[in-house]
Amino acid sequence: MKNKGAEYVWFDGQFVKWEKASVPIMTHSLHYGTAVFEGIRGYGTGNNLFIFRLEDHMKRLRRSASVYNFNSRATTKELCEATVALARKIAIKCSCYIRPLTFVGLHGIDLNVTRDSPTHTVIIIFPFDKYFKAEGIKACVSSWRRIHDGSLPPLAKAAGNYLNSVLATQECRRNGYDESIMLDTQGNVSEASGENIFLVRNNEISVPNLASSALEGITRETAIIIGRKLGYEVKERPIARTELYMSDELFLTGTAAEIVAVTHLDGRPICEGKEGPVTKDIREMYEKIVRGKVDEYMRWVTPIW
Ligand SMILES: Cc1ncc(COP(=O)(O)O)c(C=O)c1O
Structure with missing residues (x-):
């Protein structure tokens, strides 16, 4: 699997084995793109890992969700704490990419997504280096x-x-x-x-x-x-x-x-x-x-x- 890099992901408040973190085929977001997400970086410095602007990214995740009236469920603080806990759980020290994703789950084929529609949040971390070549x-x-x-x-x-x-x-x-x-x-x-x-x-x-x-x-x-x-x-x-x-x-x-x-x-x-x-x-x-x-x-x- 491309970008696999950790034993666990964080899924609705639990640590779940990467291989076991899956969704039903009728997941709404799979059909209609009803999901919001973030891309965050962690920088390994040899003896530590620094996550850049974690709180700002989680705030933006929740703001993106609010545009579509998705129920974020987890607070910004909980999402930040979950990210730190996951990084520690998988014992990551190298530079990495962090992908929080909030998506609409089983909702049938109806497009009227409301705050009562089921939403899920997953946080995934994997090792990541340069995206483009440094020289330009x-x-x-x-x-x-x-x-x-x-x-x-x-x-x-x-x-x-x-x-x-x-x-x-x-x-x-x-x-x-x-x-x-x-x-x-x-x-x-x-x-x-x-x-x-x-x-x-x-x-x-x-x-x-x-x-x-x-x-x-x-x-x-x-x-x-x-x-x-x-x-x-x-x-x-x-x-x-x-x-x-x-x-x-x-x-x-x-x-x-x-x-x-x-x-x-x-x-x-x-x-x-x-x-x-x-x-x-x-x-x-x-x-x-x-x-x-x-x-x-x-x-x-x-x-x-
Ligand atoms: C369409 C688009 N524009 C801009 C950005 C840059 O945003 P940020 O600096 O928050 O990563 C991104 C990446 O997230 C993006 O996907």
């Missing part, structure tokens, strides 16, 4: 538009949203790119299939605002805070597609992708095909913070050991 990636602007708040809310991290990301990823990989950048329905820059996008021009940083159909990424917020702290001006605003080609630097942010430079866009080199100085500044600070090496941001990391 080649991206394209997708022919697929990002889902829109008027039909499928991009701000809720819901399973069904990712069909849009699957289409964009299939297209970009078929054409030899690493990642796709989608425009919103207005034609402004939205986000990548699983990351937020930033551009740098004349030492000023811009990121699409939340009305551009982008997820309110936790790494996005982290990069905004780091950027401002390092003295850069960071603006959240609508971004026209052509600005991407005219930028000095482009980078993506996401839990899995971390902070990675886009070195080529639609065949055009960005920053001479290399990671630029602003991206490097922010990335290096981010890499220290997530490993619990910056006192000021220790509130963002949860040590396991």
